[in-house]
Amino acid sequence: MSDFKPLDIDRSHVNDRHWNLESLSQTYKINPNRELFSLWIGDHDFQVPIKVQEAIQQRLAVPVYGYAFLPQTFYEAIIKWNKEQFNLTYKKENIILSHGTIAAMIMTIKAFSNPGEAILLTSPIYGPFGEAIKNTNRSLVAHKLLYKNNRFEIDLALFEKQIVDEKVKIFLLCNPHNPGGQVWDYSILLEIVNICKKHKVIIFSDEVHRDIIFKETKFTSLAHFESLYDQVIVGVSPNKPFNFGGFKTTYILVKNESLNNSLKQELVKTKMTSPNTFGVPALIAAYECADWLKDFNAYIEDNYHFIVNALKTENDLSIFDTNASFFVYVNFSQLTTNPSLFKEVMEANNIILAYGDSFVQDGEYFARINIGIGRAKLERFVQQFKFALAEVRTKVNKINYIN
Structure with a gap:
């Protein structure tokens, strides 16, 4: 047993975007x-492991918080974790601290493409992917994911055609997928790598959710394909x-030494020299807490199965077949094709979720629910969510009757 405790931490009184009323009321x-029920943003409600708290408190006890550096133990922790958890072998020089996943993505875009050139992503996808492309004055090319049997699929023929037609320079992958919480199969990743290799497309793989994997699910990092194609950059956290x-x-x-050097040069340009x-x-400290992570993952998976079972009677709502992370992605298109109405009713019931406009495009009739909360709160959410769904039905029926 670890020190994982599924207790919701009250963050409403601190400057926390997830629960602070001052922030949310804006x-x-x-x-x-x-x-x-503020279940929109991508962090969970559980306290960090005791080892992490103690490490922070130990540093806090020295009351000067000046410029820091990366000690050897930082690199050793990363190397050890990646080897033990993912069978990935790295050296110190292969690791670059990037101060955020989207910051790493922007560095990649700037280093390996020019303004106006095409960057490919799958959609729907975590919104800042699109912002990273647009804010660097690149051309956004979206490959619409196929929604089949509550999973996403990639049309590989179309994927390759878009790369050729649009002269794509970089492909941005999200694995596990956000918002779907789907781990991409090895076979699909292999096809993607082969296509990108054929057309000399650099791949940036966002794998920040890779540690939160359900049991019986096999996660494959894109880094495992580096021997086949070394134009791969992996962002993790x-x-x-x-x-x-x-x-x-x-x-x-x-x-890849050339990619590595170019990214380090890009980092120097940002002047982010201190961690x-x-x-x-x-x-x-976190990378010494594998037992805590195991217990956390089991709890999240149980939460997922609970909410799927609790909502199975909602016949006009379909739930994405998730196997990673702490999100539940729901399709409400059979309930209503008016996303504004759905969102309005949810908000009126004090339910804040993430919707299609948060995920670039092609997610108009979906909502993402953060289930990284304690079971008692999740049970209360389900009750309130069902009440809100019934209210949506009433409004839809009234509109249909009038029309």
């Missing part, structure tokens, strides 16, 4: 007299499982 209409996204401890794994003072000890 965007949403919150009813202070009703329980709030302990932030998602261990819950310290505020520390910006994403790092890049890249063995987060608390992020360094937090990462080192």
Whole structure:
């Protein structure tokens, strides 16, 4: 047994984007007299492992928080974790701290493409992927994922055609997929690598959710294909499982010396020369908490099965077949084809979710629910969610009757 405790931590009184009412009220209409279910953003509600707390407290005890550096133990922790958890072998020089996954993505885009050139992504996908492309004045090419049997599929023929027609320079992959929580199969990844190799397309693989995998699920990092095609850049982070996204401890794994040097040069241009003072000890400590992670993952998977079972009577709602991360992706297109109505009713019931406009495009009739919460709160959410769904049905029926 680890020290994982599925207890919701009250963050409403600190400067936390997930639960702070001051922050949420800038965007949403919150009813202070009703329980709030803020299940939109990508961090969970559970306290970090005791080892991480102790490491931070130890650093906090030295009351000067000046410029930091990356000690040898930082690299050793990353090398050990990647070998033991994913059978990936790296050296110190292969690791680049990037101060955030999207920051790493932007570095990649700037280093290996020019303004106006095409960058490919699959859609729907985590919104900042699209922002990274647009904000660097590149051309966004979206490959619409096929939604079949509550899973996503890639049309490989179309995928390759888009690469050729649009002269794509970089492909941005998300594995496990966000918002779907889907681990891409080895066979699909192999096809993607072969296509990108054929057309000399660099691949950036966002794998920040790779530590949160359901049992009986096999995760394959794109790094496993480097012997076949070395134009691969992998972005990973302990932030998602261990819950310290505020520390910006994403790092890049890249063995190709030319890619590596170009990314390091791009990092120098940003002048981000000092790591987060608390992020360094937090990462080192987190990567000693494999037992905690195992218990956390089991709890999240149980939460997933609970909500699927609890909503199975909602016949006009379909739930994505998830096998990673702490998200549940629901399709409400059979309930209503008016996303604004759905969102309006949810918000009126103090339910805040992430919707299609948060995921670039092609997710108009979907909502993402964060289930990284305690079971008691999840049960209360399900009750309130069912009530809100019934309200949506009533409004839809009324509109249909009038028409």
